[in-house]
Each structure stands twice: as C-alpha cells, then as structure tokens.
Amino acid sequence: MINEKAVVTENKKLAEGVFSTVFRTEAAGICKAGQFVMVGTGSDSRLLKRPISISGADPVSGEIRLVYRTVGYGTTELSLSKEGDSFDILGPAGNGFPVEKAADRQHILLVAGGIGAPPLLYLVRELKKQGIDRDRITAVLGYRGEKYGLFLKDEFENEANVVLSSDDGSVGVHGTVMDAIGEKVTEADMIFACGPLGMLKAVKGYALEKGIPAYISLEEKMACGVGACLGCIVKTAGVDSHSHVNNARICTEGPVFEASEVMI
Amino acid sequence: MSVDLSVNIAGVTFKNPVMDASGTFGSGMEYSEFTDLNKLGAVVTKGVSDVPWEGNPTPRIAETPSGMMNAIGLQNPGIDVFIERDLKFLEDFDTNVIVNVCGHREEEYLTVVERLADRKRVQMLEINVSCPNVKTGGIAFGTDAGMLEHITSEIKKKAAQPVIMKLSPNVTDIAEMGRAAEAGGADAISLINTLMAMKIDIYKRDFAIANKTGGLSGPAIRPVAVRMVYDVSHAVKVPVIGMGGITSGEDAIEFMMAGASAVAVGMYNFHDPGAMLKVIKGIEDFCEKTGVKAVNEIIGCVG
Ligand SMILES: Cc1cc2nc3c(=O)[nH]c(=O)nc-3n(C[C@H](O)[C@H](O)[C@H](O)COP(=O)(O)OP(=O)(O)OC[C@H]3O[C@@H](n4cnc5c(N)ncnc54)[C@H](O)[C@@H]3O)c2cc1C
Ligand SMILES: Cc1cc2nc3c(=O)[nH]c(=O)nc-3n(C[C@H](O)[C@H](O)[C@H](O)COP(=O)(O)O)c2cc1C
Ligand code: FES
Numbered sequence: 001m002i003n004e005k006a007v008v009t010e011n012k013k014l015a016e017g018v019f020s021t022v023f024r025t026e027a028a029g030i031c032k033a034g035q036f037v038m039v040g041t042g043s044d045s046r047l048l049k050r051p052i053s054i055s056g057a058d059p060v061s062g063e064i065r066l067v068y069r070t071v072g073y074g075t076t077e078l079s080l081s082k083e084g085d086s087f088d089i090l091g092p093a094g095n096g097f098p099v100e101k102a103a104d105r106q107h108i109l110l111v112a113g114g115i116g117a118p119p120l121l122y123l124v125r126e127l128k129k130q131g132i133d134r135d136r137i138t139a140v141l142g143y144r145g146e147k148y149g150l151f152l153k154d155e156f157e158n159e160a161n162v163v164l165s166s167d168d169g170s171v172g173v174h175g176t177v178m179d180a181i182g183e184k185v186t187e188a189d190m191i192f193a194c195g196p197l198g199m200l201k202a203v204k205g206y207a208l209e210k211g212i213p214a215y216i217s218l219e220e221k222m223a224c225g226v227g228a229c230l231g232c233i234v235k236t237a238g239v240d241s242h243s244h245v246n247n248a249r250i251c252t253e254g255p256v257f258e259a260s261e262v263m264i
Numbered sequence: 265m266s267v268d269l270s271v272n273i274a275g276v277t278f279k280n281p282v283m284d285a286s287g288t289f290g291s292g293m294e295y296s297e298f299t300d301l302n303k304l305g306a307v308v309t310k311g312v313s314d315v316p317w318e319g320n321p322t323p324r325i326a327e328t329p330s331g332m333m334n335a336i337g338l339q340n341p342g343i344d345v346f347i348e349r350d351l352k353f354l355e356d357f358d359t360n361v362i363v364n365v366c367g368h369r370e371e372e373y374l375t376v377v378e379r380l381a382d383r384k385r386v387q388m389l390e391i392n393v394s395c396p397n398v399k400t401g402g403i404a405f406g407t408d409a410g411m412l413e414h415i416t417s418e419i420k421k422k423a424a425q426p427v428i429m430k431l432s433p434n435v436t437d438i439a440e441m442g443r444a445a446e447a448g449g450a451d452a453i454s455l456i457n458t459l460m461a462m463k464i465d466i467y468k469r470d471f472a473i474a475n476k477t478g479g480l481s482g483p484a485i486r487p488v489a490v491r492m493v494y495d496v497s498h499a500v501k502v503p504v505i506g507m508g509g510i511t512s513g514e515d516a517i518e519f520m521m522a523g524a525s526a527v528a529v530g531m532y533n534f535h536d537p538g539a540m541l542k543v544i545k546g547i548e549d550f551c552e553k554t555g556v557k558a559v560n561e562i563i564g565c566v567g
Contacts, residue, residue, distance in 0.1 A: 003298050003537050040535075045330045047482060047535040090537060221323045223332060223534045228290035230310075230339045231325040244341040245318040252294075 001226065002027045006089040008081045009063060015149020018115070019079040020067045023089060029059045031092035033099060033123040034217060034256045037064070038225035040088030041074040049090060050074040051222050051251070053194070055118030056125065067118035067152065093225045094255045097215055099126050102190050108132065109188035110139040110160070111177050111203055113195020117141060117152045119217055120194055124159045134160050138185060142177035142195065146170035178202045188212050197264060204259040214259040220250045227252035235263035267551040268558035269544070271305070271525050273503045274426035274451035276387050278305035278360060278526060281559060282516065282544045285507045285530030286311055286364035286390060287336065291350035292357070298537035303544065305526060306360035309350060311392050313366050314375040316342040326463050326472035331482025331509065332531055333461050335475035338366050343379045351385050360387040362428065370415055374422050381424035389425050391416075394432030394457040406432035409444035416448025426451035428505065433492055434460045442496035453496055454505035454528070456489045481531045483509040490522050497523025497564060511539065513546015523564040
C-alpha cells in the first residue's frame with residue numbers, strides 16, 4: 001500500500017453533485033478494479049480519511065481517477081480541488097473484483113445503483129482488456145433521472161451493452177435496476193454489483209434464486225482502512241480469518257464479497 | 265542526535281517513550297508496512313480475551329470534531345489464536361510487547377493473564393478495566409475503586425510480567441482510581457481510555473453508532489487527558505503512561521511534563537499510518553532544540 005500526498009491532475013463536474021478527480025499517485029501502478037483509496041480531508045479537525053473506489057487507473061501516466069458524490073465535508077473539499085492541489089492518499093486498499101472468475105462467462109451482468117457505478121467502470125475496462133468482448137457484458141445503470149445527470153453512462157456505452165433505469169422514468173425503465181433486469185435481461189451467468197444496501201440485498205436474492213455467482217461491493221464507516229481498527233465489519237456466513245468469529249473486515253477481506261458469504 | 269530517548273517503566277527499558285494505544289494498531293501487522301515496529305518503544309496489542317469476542321453491531325465508528333467515537337466492543341480472536349498468530353508475528357521485532365487484556369468477569373482476565381505467564385515475548389500486561397463499550401463487567405472494575413483494587417491484586421497474584429492498569433476517565437475522581445490500582449499492586453498505570461460519548465444523526469433521527477454510546481478519542485480529549493495524567497501521577501508513585509489525542513512530539517512532551525513516563529498514540533494512527541515515527545522524531549527535535557540531554561529529565565517537570 002502507498003501512503004503519500006497525491007497531486008490532483010484534473011477535476012471536473014460530471015453531474016449535479018457528482019465529480020471526477022484524477023490523482024497522480026504510485027497507487028496507479030499496483031491497484032485493481034474494486035479496490036479503493038482512503039483520502040484525507042486536508043482538515044485538522046476532520047481526521048478520518050474517506051474511502052473512495054478507484055474508477056480507473058493508468059499505470060503509464062501514474063494516475064487514478066475517483067468519481068464521487070458530494071455528501072459532506074471531505075467529498076466537498078475534493079470537489080473544490082484544482083490541478084496541483086494535494087491530498088493524503090492511502091491505498092490501494094481492499095481485495096478488488098475477481099476479474100479472472102469472469103474469463104469463461106458468456107453473460108456478465110454489471111449492476112450499478114447511482115454512485116455505485118465508478119468501481120464497475122474500472123471493472124468493465126479490465127474485463128475488456130482480458131479479451132471479453134462487449135456483447136458478453138451488460139451493464140445495468142440506475143439513475144435518479146435525466147435532470148440529475150447520467151454520469152458515466154457514455155463511458156459505459158463505449159464498453160458494453162447498457163440498460164438504464166431511473167427513479168422518475170425520464171430515461172430507461174421506470175423503476176429500480178431490479179425492474180430493469182426483470183424487463184430487459186434474459187440471461188446472466190456472472191454478476192458484479194455496487195450500490196445502496198437495499199439494491200445489493202435485491203441482487204443477492206436474485207442471484208441466489210437463479211443460482212448465479214454474484215460479487216457485491218459493500219460500504220461501511222471506516223477509520224483505518226487497513227484492517228486494524230475493526231470498525232468496518234460485515235456479518236458473514238462462515239468464520240472469518242481475522243477474529244475467528246463471523247465478522248469480515250470490509251476494508252480488508254472486502255469490499256467485494258461473494259453475495260452468499262455475507263449476511264446482508 | 266545525542267538525545268537519550270530511553271525510559272524505564274517498572275524495570276522494563278524502552279528505547280523511546282512512544283507506543284501505540286491499544287486497539288488502534290492491531291498487533292502491528294497491518295501497520296508494519298508504514299511504521300518500522302523496531303523503532304517503537306513498544307507495540308501494545310488490541311485487547312484480547314479468553315475466548316473470541318464478536319464485538320458490537322455496525323456502525324461502530326463516527327467522526328467527531330477533532331476526533332472520533334468508537335464502539336468496536338473488543339472484537340478479538342481470543343487468547344489461543346492471539347498466541348499462535350499475533351505473538352508469533354511479533355517474535356521477529358526488536359521492541360517491547362505489551363499485551364492488552366480484557367474480560368467481562370474476573371476469571372476471564374485471570375485465564376488470559378495465566379496463559380501469557382510463560383510467554384517470553386511479552387514484556388508487560390496492560391489490563392483494560394475501562395472499556396465503555398462492553399455492557400457487563402469491564403467498566404465496573406474501572407469505575408469502582410474497591411473493585412479496581414481487588415481485581416488488580418488478583419491479577420498480580422497470577423501475572424508473570426509487570427502489570428499496567430489502564431484507567432477509565434469516566435469517573436469523578438481519577439486520582440482515587442490511581443491510588444486504588446497502586447494499592448492493589450499495579451506496577452504502572454496508563455490513561456486515559458476513551459470518554460463515554462454520544463452522537464445523533466439528526467436527519468436519520470438515529471444514533472450515529474449502533475451501540476448508541478461510544479468512546480471518544482483524538483485531539484478533542486487531549487486537555488482532559490493531560491489533566492488526568494497530571495492528577496494521577498501526582499497521586500501515585502508508580503510510573504504513568506499517558507495517552508489521549510497525541511498527534512506530535514509536542515503533544516507527547518506535554519504529557520511527559522504533566523507526569524507521564526511514556527506515551528501512546530491512538531486514533532492519530534488512522535489519520536497518518538506513519539504518525540508514531542513522527543512523534544518520536546518530534547520528541548527528539550524538541551529535546552535538541554531546548555537542550556534536553558535525556559528525555560526522562562522532563563518527566564513531571566511541571567508542577
Ligand atoms: C469501500 C468504499 C468505497 C466507496 N466508494 C465511493 C465512490 O467511489 N464514490 C462515492 O461517491 N462514494 C464512495 N463511498 C462512500 C464515501 O466513502 C462517502 O460518501 C464519504 O466517506 C463521505 O465523506 P464526507 O466527508 O463527504 O461526508 P461526511 O458526512 O462529512 O463524513 C463523515 C464520516 O462518515 C463517513 N461516511 C459518510 N458516508 C459514508 C459512506 N457512505 N460509506 C462509508 N463512510 C461514510 C466518512 O468517511 C467520514 O468518516 C465509498 C465507501 C466505501 C466504504
Ligand atoms: C478504534 C479504537 C479501539 C480501541 N480499542 C481498545 C482496546 O482494545 N483496549 C483498550 O484498552 N483501549 C482501546 N482503545 C482506547 C485507546 O487505546 C486509547 O486509550 C484512546 O483512544 C485515547 O487515545 P487517542 O485519543 O490517542 O486515541 C481503543 C480506541 C479506539 C479509537
Ligand atoms: S476500517 Fe479499520 S478495520 Fe476496516
């Protein structure tokens with residue numbers, strides 16, 4: 001893991017309250033899709049670093065990209081950054097998506113609810129790099145509605161078949177990503193998902209019912225991001241390797257879990 | 265570079281007065297890529313009990329102004345796994361190991377203390393009688409002077425290593441608690457553990473932490489901690505290890521001037537995984553700048 005001050009090389013607004021910030025960091029050379037970084041706030045009263053997924057990495061230019069919604073102090077500070085500003089970055093952290101498990105799959109389904117999309121964008125590009133072509137991948141992207149901005153949609157469309165849903169019906173299927181899957185997705189033999197907990201529960205239910213392996217990325221409040229504080233656990237079906245109870249650390253054993261392993 | 269940073273606590277020599285505060289550094293494993301453990305005065309391990317503990321439901325942590333709250337609930341793998349894995353890992357490092365011990369009931373503490381008796385890798389025991397996040401036991405030993413003295417003396421009967429009693433700040437008279445630990449035979453005292461606190465998410469109309477209350481730590485508690493270290497170190501003869509919001513060499517020096525023989529860095533490790541090395545450097549710089557030849561000269565120099 002890298003612990004350094006990383007320099008902002010680009011920052012832009014993608015939609016209302018959604019930003020894309022690129023950092024130059026050594027983490028770019030060692031990260032994989034599904035991993036995240038802990039980002040400092042720059043404030044000496046907001047001391048915890050914020051976990052943000054890596055939504056793309058370029059080992060050649062040494063850059064990683066973060067796409068995030070502004071919800072509080074840390075993400076707002078990030079959104080106000082300018083080229084040349086620096087932030088403390090710790091990472092890459094976590095396990096990442098098991099890209100290799102998708103190699104022989106014919107119908108890979110990516111399910112992104114709102115700001116769950118960023119890590120899946122990195123994933124879809126890695127799947128493509130592995131030689132999986134676009135007609136084997138369907139990305140279901142759920143948005144609030146057109147007027148709130150369809151961030152990352154075009155980038156997904158460059159890589160895969162895209163199915164949209166929106167809460168207000170302004171674009172794609174009117175409803176949730178699950179409604180869109182019900183209407184538009186006929187086949188899947190592998191699922192990767194990231195989004196709000198309610199959506200992940202529904203994805204888990206769907207995957208179990210259909211017998212499809214599903215890898216979901218979870219969130220929890222984090223203090224250390226490296227597995228030391230035990231703040232970020234999720235209840236697991238099996239005994240965990242760290243504390244030998246049934247608690248996996250989302251920052252270390254996760255954030256990506258096989259859906260049936262976690263008690264969500 | 266000629267500053268002598270070593271200190272002595274209950275007959276154990278520390279190469280410098282800086283260690284991690286239990287629970288913020290695992291057993292050192294997770295942080296060893298950022299902090300050379302050989303450079304620390306000691307590694308203090310996360311609280312360990314006789315059997316595995318699951319801890320509390322999530323959310324377990326919340327950020328607060330200049331600090332954080334936690335209610336981990338002392339999740340740990342129990343003493344067997346701890347000895348086989350964590351102590352084995354620490355075997356390769358040239359630093360003191362202090363094992364933090366927790367329990368609900370007296371017998372549980374004693375079981376862990378006895379299991380560690382033949383472990384040469386362990387230089388000292390730190391007894392957590394003050395975790396505010398565990399419903400039964402624990403905290404009662406830390407808030408009732410009579411019970412504190414009793415459990416200290418029972419532990420002393422079984423312990424092979426010097427015993428540090430870690431005090432809770434959630435009491436009216438901290439000096440009285442220090443005297444009770446000393447009367448029970450404690451070889452040293454550490455303080456402060458976290459302050460009982462609460463945070464409410466007003467938009468969700470719910471507690472920020474599932475346990476409702478959590479322990480407050482970080483720079484927000486530092487002035488309280490310095491005062492308590494001062495009070496206890498002036499009430500007892502045994503050495504005191506001070507902690508609560510330390511972020512820099514200057515903060516560490518403040519605790520030592522108040523009476524601490526050594527210091528621990530807690531939640532600031534989360535902010536900066538290399539924090540302790542900077543604290544050690546900061547202490548050295550302060551000593552050089554102000555003409556202090558041996559850091560132990562400043563212990564309790566104020567008051
Ligand atoms: C593994 C992981 C990956 C994530 N990836 C992304 C991403 O790619 N894009 C994105 O927009 N968001 C992502 N999040 C959520 C992101 O961490 C929070 O939105 C962010 O921490 C909010 O910080 P703040 O300072 O703006 O908000 P504040 O409300 O000021 O934060 C206060 C505290 O709560 C924590 N916190 C608040 N919301 C969350 C949350 N949802 N999850 C975890 N901690 C939280 C903060 O880290 C901080 O410690 C991710 C979370 C996790 C756990
Ligand atoms: C996440 C977390 C876990 C902790 N776990 C323990 C523990 O297992 N045993 C213990 O005695 N103290 C524990 N503490 C208390 C710290 O050791 C320390 O006393 C307190 O946090 C004050 O120091 P700080 O302000 O530098 O963090 C914990 C603190 C935090 C923040
Ligand atoms: S955030 Fe500390 S263990 Fe995961």
